[in-house]
Amino acid sequence: xxxxxxxxxxxxxxxxxxxxxxxxxxxxxxxxxxxxxxxxxxxxxxxxxxxxxxxxxxxxxxxxxxxxxxxxxxxxxxxxxxxxxxxxxxxxxxxxxxxxxxxxxxxxxxxxxxxxxxxxxxxxxxxxxxxxxxxxxxxxxxxxxxxxxxxxxxxxxxxxxxxxxxxxxxxxxxxxxxxxxxxxxxxxxxxxxxxxxxxxxxxxxxxxxxxxxxxxxxxxxxxxxx
Numbered sequence: 001x002x003x004x005x006x007x008x009x010x011x012x013x014x015x016x017x018x019x020x021x022x023x024x025x026x027x028x029x030x031x032x033x034x035x036x037x038x039x040x041x042x043x044x045x046x047x048x049x050x051x052x053x054x055x056x057x058x059x060x061x062x063x064x065x066x067x068x069x070x071x072x073x074x075x076x077x078x079x080x081x082x083x084x085x086x087x088x089x090x091x092x093x094x095x096x097x098x099x100x101x102x103x104x105x106x107x108x109x110x111x112x113x114x115x116x117x118x119x120x121x122x123x124x125x126x127x128x129x130x131x132x133x134x135x136x137x138x139x140x141x142x143x144x145x146x147x148x149x150x151x152x153x154x155x156x157x158x159x160x161x162x163x164x165x166x167x168x169x170x171x172x173x174x175x176x177x178x179x180x181x182x183x184x185x186x187x188x189x190x191x192x193x194x195x196x197x198x199x200x201x202x203x204x205x206x207x208x209x210x211x212x213x214x215x216x217x218x219x220x221x222x223x224x225x226x
Contacts, residue, residue, distance in 0.1 A: 004033040004034040004171075005034050006034050006036065007032065007034050007035050007036070007068045007069060007170065008036050008038070008065050008066065008067055008068045008069070009026075009029050009035055009036065009037045009038070009067065009068065009069040009071065010037075010038045010039075010040055010064055010065065010066075010067035010069070010070050010071070010094060011026060011037065011038070011039050011040070011071045011072075011073060012040060012041075012070075012071070012072045012073065012087070012090070012091065012107070012110070013039045013040060013041040013047045013055060013057050013073075014041065014042075014047065014075075014077050014078075014080075014081045014084075014087060015047060015048055015077050015080070015081075016048070016049075016050060016075050016076050016077020016078070016080065016081075017047060017049050017050065017055070017073050017074075017075040017077055018049070018050050018051075018073060018074055018075035018076075018105060018156060019049035019050065019051045019053075019055065020156050020157065020159065021073030021074050021075060021104040021105050021107065021156055021159055022039070022055070022071075022073040022104075022159075024104075024156075024157065024159040024160045024163070025071060025104060025159040025160060025162055025163035027163075027183060028160055028163035028164055028167065028179055028180075028183060028185075029069070029071075029163050029166070029167065031179045031182060031183070032167050032170065032171055032175065032179065033171060033175065037058075038058045038059050038064060038065055038067075039055065039056075039057045039058050039059070040057060040058070040059045040060065040061055040064035040090065041057035041059075041060060041061070042060065042061060042084070042086055042087065043057075043060050044056075044057055044059075044060055045057075049075070050075050050076060050077070061086060061087075061090045064090070064094070066094065066097055066098075067094050067097075067098045068098060068099045068100065069098065069099065069100045069102060069166065070091070070094045070095055070098040070100070070101050070102065071102045071103070071104065071107075072091060072102070072103040072104070072107035072108075072110045072111055073103075073104045073105065073107045073159070074103070074104055074105030074106030074107040074108070074109075074124070074125065074155075074156075075105070075106065076215060078106045078107065078109055078110060078219065078222075079218045079219050079221075079222040080222075081110060082109060082110065082113050082222040082223065083222060087110070088110070088113050088114050091110055091111065091113075091114040091116070092114040092115065092116075095111075095114065095116055098149075099149060100149050100150075100151060100166065101116055101149060101150050101151075102150070102151040102152070102153075102162065102166070103124075103151075103152045103153065104153050104156070104158065104159040104162060105124060105125045105153070105154065105155045105156055105158070105159070106124055106125055106128055106219065107124075108122055108123070108124040108132065108135075108137070108152045109124070109128070109131070109135060109219065109223060111135075111150070111152070112132070112134070112135020112136065112137060112223075113135065113223070116150060117132070117135050117136055117137040117150070117152075118135070118136035118137070119136060119137075119138075120136075120137050120138065120147040120148070120150050121137070121138045121140045121145050121147045122137040122138065122139065122140065122145055122147065122150070122152040123139065123140050123141070123142050123143070123144070123145045123152050123153065123154050123158075124152065124154065124155070125154060125155035125156070126154065126155060126195060126196055127155075127208065127211075127212035127215065127216055128212075128215075128216055128219055129141070130216075131216065131219055131220055131223060134220070134223045134224065135223065142154070143158040143161045143162075144158065144161050144162050144165050146165075151165070151166060157194070160185055164176045164179065164180055164185070167179060
């Protein structure tokens with residue numbers, strides 16, 4: 001019997017992270033045989049999420065183990081993180097020896113700032129896909145996009161799809177399906193509107209007006225260095 005290979009998974013943590021971008025794929029990936037998870041941040045202090053509670057990192061950037069799978073979550077804090085040299089340097093250094101370089105939601109822009117999406121097909125949260133060319137990426141409308149060893153996923157809940165997709169690549173479909181069953185990932189949302197292609201136009205327009213037009217403009221300014 002072949003021993004299950006050890007797989008070190010490192011998640012970047014930063015202030016303003018969308019906690020589900022981190023915790024959803026972490027929950028699935030933590031159940032993958034051989035997996036060990038770490039959460040790395042600039043320091044070991046609690047990281048405030050967008051949900052009003054904090055997450056405590058396991059490592060700072062200097063002590064973080066080398067990732068086999070590097071995962072960069074998103075959140076409204078990405079715009080600030082784009083200007084943090086230590087964060088971008090950590091992503092770039094880790095990616096040099098990572099077998100898989102991945103992102104959830106707007107974490108794609110941190111990959112891009114580190115030079116990892118140039119010429120790559122990629123996705124991100126629907127409200128920001130038009131900004132992907134600013135980091136050299138080709139936007140793709142999909143929940144999970146694989147381009148070589150780079151895997152990007154759409155907004156928030158897409159992180160579970162990404163995690164199960166990657167588990168299937170590494171351990172086979174049966175393992176991924178068992179984990180999906182174990183966490184009862186059997187989506188049956190009350191409304192068929194989780195993407196602008198299916199949501200009522202008034203709901204999409206209202207959300208863009210009240211949240212995402214300004215958020216995307218802030219992201220664009222951060223990417224452009226303004």
